[in-house]
Amino acid sequence: MELQSKRLCALWDHNKYTLRSTPMKKPIDGLFIFNSLFSVEAFASRPEQNLTTKLSKLTAEKLLKKVRALRNDINQQHRQLMTEMDDITLNAPREITAQVMNVEQRCFTPGSIMLMKVFMASDSYFTTLNKAKLNGELTEKEMQAHRTTVIKQITQCLFELNKTCLSFHKVRKQAEAAT
Numbered sequence: 001m002e003l004q005s006k007r008l009c010a011l012w013d014h015n016k017y018t019l020r021s022t023p024m025k026k027p028i029d030g031l032f033i034f035n036s037l038f039s040v041e042a043f044a045s046r047p048e049q050n051l052t053t054k055l056s057k058l059t060a061e062k063l064l065k066k067v068r069a070l071r072n073d074i075n076q077q078h079r080q081l082m083t084e085m086d087d088i089t090l091n092a093p094r095e096i097t098a099q100v101m102n103v104e105q106r107c108f109t110p111g112s113i114m115l116m117k118v119f120m121a122s123d124s125y126f127t128t129l130n131k132a133k134l135n136g137e138l139t140e141k142e143m144q145a146h147r148t149t150v151i152k153q154i155t156q157c158l159f160e161l162n163k164t165c166l167s168f169h170k171v172r173k174q175a176e177a178a179t
Contacts, residue, residue: 001116002098005126007147008119009099011154017099028162030119030154034103034112036165037063041109043172052172059168060111063161067114070157071121074150078125081132081146088131118157122150 003009009017014027040063044056103116129146132138138146 001101001103001120003101003119003123004096004098005123006099007151008123008126009101011151011158012101012119028158030115030158031101031103033158033161033165034115035107036162037067037111037115038107038109040165040168041111052175055168055172055175059164060109063164064111064114066157066161066164067111067118070153071114071118073153074118074121074125077146077150078121078128081125081128085132085137088128088135088137091134093127093130093134118154122154125150 003012006017010029012030014029037060040056041060043052044060046053046056101119103112126147129138129143133140133143
C-alpha cells in the first residue's frame with residue numbers, strides 16, 4: 001500500500017512515520033488495527049464450529065461492515081467535492097513520492113484489506129483536496145477542514161475497532177476457559 005499524505009502515514013504507523021518528538025508506547029494506529037482485524041478473522045476461520053468460532057464470525061462481519069461504511073463515507077465526500085468543482089488540472093502540484101506501507105500479505109483478510117482501502121481512499125481524497133486548493137477551488141482553511149474531518153473519522157473508527165477487538169478477545173478467552 002502506498003500513501004502520499006504524511007499525516008495518513010503517521011496514522012497508519014505511529015512508530016515509523018511519527019510526527020511527534022517522542023513516539024507513543026502503544027499507539028492505536030492503522031497497523032495495530034490491521035493486525036487486530038486479522039486476529040479476529042483468524043479465529044473466525046477455524047475449522048471447528050464452536051461458540052468462539054461463531055462469535056468470531058459475527059464480530060468479524062460487524063467489524064468489516066463498520067470499516068466498509070467508513071470507506072464508503074470517505075468516497076462519498078470525495079465524489080461530492082468533485083461534483084462541486086471545475087477543472088483542477090490547470091495548476092499541477094509538485095510530485096510527491098509515495099511512502100510504501102509494509103503490510104504482511106499473510107494477514108490479508110476482508111477486514112484488514114478494507115482498512116487499507118480506507119487509507120487509500122483518504123489519500124486519494126487528500127490529493128484531490130490539494131489540487132483543488134492549488135486551482136482556487138478551495139482555500140487553505142477549507143482544505144484543512146475537509147482533511148481534519150476525515151482524520152477524525154478514521155481516528156474515531158480505529159478506537160471503536162480497537163474497543164470491539166478487545167471486547168471480543170476478552171469474551172473469547174472467558175468462553176474458552178469455561179469449556
